[in-house]
Amino acid sequence: MNSPIKVLEIKPETPTKILVEEIEEIKKQEKIDTFEKITYFEKFEKAMELGYYLNNTGLYNKLIFLRVEANMKDQKLDLENIVNLKKKGDEPATAKNKVVKPYYKKIDERDTTLIFESRFESGNLLAAYKISEHNYQLVVQNDTNTNGYSQWFFFRVSGGRKGANVHFNLINLMKGYSLFNRGMQICVYSEKNAEQEKIGWHKGGNEINYYRNGIFKYVRDQKRYLSSLSFTYEFEYDNDTVYFANSIPYTYTDIFKELNEIQKNDKLSSLVHRKILCTTLAGNNLDYITLTNPDTSSRYDKEAFNNKIGIVIMARVHPGETVGSYMMKGIIDFLCSNTDEANLLRNNCVFKIIPMMNPDGVVCGNYRTSLVGCDLNRRWINPNEILHPEIYAAKQMILKFSTQRQLGLILDLHGHSGANNIFTYGNPIKENPKESKIFPILLSKMSDAFNYDQCKFKLNKNKYGTARINLFHELAIANIFTIEASFYGVKREVKL
Ligand SMILES: [Zn+2]
Numbered sequence: 001m002n003s004p005i006k007v008l009e010i011k012p013e014t015p016t017k018i019l020v021e022e023i024e025e026i027k028k029q030e031k032i033d034t035f036e037k038i039t040y041f042e043k044f045e046k047a048m049e050l051g052y053y054l055n056n057t058g059l060y061n062k063l064i065f066l067r068v069e070a071n072m073k074d075q076k077l078d079l080e081n082i083v084n085l086k087k088k089g090d091e092p093a094t095a096k097n098k099v100v101k102p103y104y105k106k107i108d109e110r111d112t113t114l115i116f117e118s119r120f121e122s123g124n125l126l127a128a129y130k131i132s133e134h135n136y137q138l139v140v141q142n143d144t145n146t147n148g149y150s151q152w153f154f155f156r157v158s159g160g161r162k163g164a165n166v167h168f169n170l171i172n173l174m175k176g177y178s179l180f181n182r183g184m185q186i187c188v189y190s191e192k193n194a195e196q197e198k199i200g201w202h203k204g205g206n207e208i209n210y211y212r213n214g215i216f217k218y219v220r221d222q223k224r225y226l227s228s229l230s231f232t233y234e235f236e237y238d239n240d241t242v243y244f245a246n247s248i249p250y251t252y253t254d255i256f257k258e259l260n261e262i263q264k265n266d267k268l269s270s271l272v273h274r275k276i277l278c279t280t281l282a283g284n285n286l287d288y289i290t291l292t293n294p295d296t297s298s299r300y301d302k303e304a305f306n307n308k309i310g311i312v313i314m315a316r317v318h319p320g321e322t323v324g325s326y327m328m329k330g331i332i333d334f335l336c337s338n339t340d341e342a343n344l345l346r347n348n349c350v351f352k353i354i355p356m357m358n359p360d361g362v363v364c365g366n367y368r369t370s371l372v373g374c375d376l377n378r379r380w381i382n383p384n385e386i387l388h389p390e391i392y393a394a395k396q397m398i399l400k401f402s403t404q405r406q407l408g409l410i411l412d413l414h415g416h417s418g419a420n421n422i423f424t425y426g427n428p429i430k431e432n433p434k435e436s437k438i439f440p441i442l443l444s445k446m447s448d449a450f451n452y453d454q455c456k457f458k459l460n461k462n463k464y465g466t467a468r469i470n471l472f473h474e475l476a477i478a479n480i481f482t483i484e485a486s487f488y489g490v491k492r493e494v495k496l
Pocket of ligand 1: 318321414415
């Protein structure tokens with residue numbers, strides 16, 4: 001504590017510069033007056049806590065990766081690649097094809113320093129410090145335009161040597177608890193492993209610990225203590241590139257490709273219609289699909305078609321909850337299949353599916369929020385057309401759909417960072433409490449992964465802005481659920 005704390009000055013123009021300029025332009029045109037309430041330039045904490053912490057360890061440390069500076073040097077490229085994918089043409093950038101200049105250059109061949117990178121879709125490592133030969137401290141980025149929500153992580157390292165056991169310590173995570181303390185492992189993807197053994201993303205890492213680390217920062221004047229996730233990884237190959245993530249990534253590129261495949265499939269072209277719901281603030285398309293068996297236009301069929309029940313399913317309003325996308329993928333694949341059950345459902349229902357509600361958040365590597373730093377699943381009561389276009393457009397679509405046909409079910413797919421299994425949050429129906437419990441009970445009968453005991457049916461005031469409660473208030477239908485799937489997996493004995 002005697003030595004003065006060296007504070008890292010991080011005051012660059014952030015990758016959201018264009019967004020800020022656009023918003024200034026909108027302000028000038030007086031389209032909206034609520035912008036004052038949002039602080040735009042608090043994206044990167046001053047790293048004061050970090051400098052304090054590292055100084056107090058008394059250990060030698062060397063900054064070997066800093067995403068912000070790299071962005072400054074190369075801002076235009078990063079803006080187009082990281083934020084505004086649409087302008088790059090049809091194929092968005094991916095983790096694989098993005099070529100960037102490494103922040104750290106090895107001194108010579110004996111230098112074993114790992115090369116860190118996160119300037120790719122959904123990547124979010126902000127800084128990496130080398131503490132000792134095989135020991136690194138890592139800092140992840142806050143969600144864009146916020147001073148927090150740092151929980152998701154996705155980065156890659158290259159230059160590891162076979163047999164090297166490297167210790168990683170992510171030091172600025174927000175949550176006080178984690179499934180990492182209950183046996184969950186790190187998601188790992190080794191390029192060499194994938195190439196030679198055909199093993200893709202898998203769970204790995206050893207000596208995994210999650211704990212409050214004594215570092216704090218202020219969020220809205222409240223002192224918030226941060227947590228560390230530490231783990232070791234033993235490199236299996238020389239010259240490998242290994243990706244690490246909080247849960248298996250599912251990017252905007254992934255859903256883009258998925259929907260393209262469906263569109264290209266002749267057998268599905270009469271069942272699935274893809275449309276753009278709106279354009280996000282970063283200029284990405286918010287896609288949705290309508291899925292049903294077609295009206296064959298005989299009189300009888302026309303009547304049956306008009307009587308079909310409407311079902312809405314959406315996912316990834318919270319970008320870090322990638323498990324939601326894997327549930328969504330299962331649903332889409334099943335509904336597109338030629339099984340009797342899927343055919344029966346398509347005969348009797350019209351599905352409106354929004355597979356990725358928050359593309360900007362996913363692209364930027366956010367955990368919880370959109371590009372303007374909003375938790376979009378608290379904005380359903382009165383979404384703003386400019387600030388929350390995703391929710392505004394989705395709500396309009398759903399309300400219109402409800403006037404066209406009877407809505408039978410609305411599902412909003414999420415991931416849960418603290419509980420095991422799959423379960424739902426539903427709404428209580430005073431007159432007939434059983435009414436909203438039937439669907440979860442049926443799910444529990446059909447799948448061992450679904451645990452009815454963890455389901456809740458409450459109208460919490462602080463959740464009135466969620467899709468589940470707001471659409472319940474607006475539409476008064478029983479079957480509206482948030483589906484929560486564990487980041488970890490199925491373990492029946494664990495209850496909330
Ligand atoms: Zn969520």
